[in-house]
Amino acid sequence: MTTTIPESAAPLLLGRYRPHTLIGRGGMASIFRAHDETLDRDVALKLFRAGGAADMDQHHTELSALARLSHHGIVSLIDAGIDYSTPDDPRPFLVMELVRGTDLQATIDQRALTTEEIAEIAFDLAEALEYVHARGVIHHDLKPSNVMLVEYGTSTFRARARLADFGIALNASEDTADHGQETTGTAAYLSPEQAARLPVTTASDVYSLGLVLLQCFTRTIAFPGGQVESAMARLSADPAIPADLPGQWTPLLTAMTARDPDARPTMAALALAFRDEIFAATS
Structure with missing residues (x-):
């Protein structure tokens, strides 16, 4: 549900951005549709909740991650x-x-995706994440609601998957081996090492992407349940991957969700493999 803010009550941020409609809300921030009065265009404004030093550190982490990323598969940072x-x-x-489109979770809830669509989404995300990883960033919170499917209003271009919300992104070079600290990420899509509060690497994004793509096929969450139940389930069991998925999807998803991070591609x-699956689905 969206909520419109009366213009008289909306502050003009940085002298140009005026929020007018609440379009999303999470644990740390609210997302508004806002208007850039300088360039006369709508933008998305993510307003963080007030907090202490740790919250400000998280804000700077997200800002640092987004500021150095520029890729067609990633929602772009404009200002802060x-x-x-x-x-x-x-x-x-x-x-x-x-970004104007539908998030992947809403699409999965509405209808079944074709194998071709899943392969295209997988390729778009792997290509974007390859770029992200090459620049020393781990997304850390891959899930269907953080994937936008964007239509460009033409008959010749398919919807493109774009990666959003680097709210808990980590620098891959940072020490992530602080055992016992709070687990971050969304429980249903955590990698085993995230659930166990072990060092996190780019392989964690591979695992989470595997669960997202598995959900595209099955339309069910591989590890449902409460926060603790869902997070801990993958420490003792692998996700149930159907043996009869088309093409090479069964071995691909099996490799992506290996409990050993070093065993994951x-x-x-994966970008190359997913491109092959697009060709296979259209031939």
């Missing part, structure tokens, strides 16, 4: 700042490209 409209409650915000290898 802090909202001082309530002086005793300053709130950081990000201004991002407003790289995003570069």
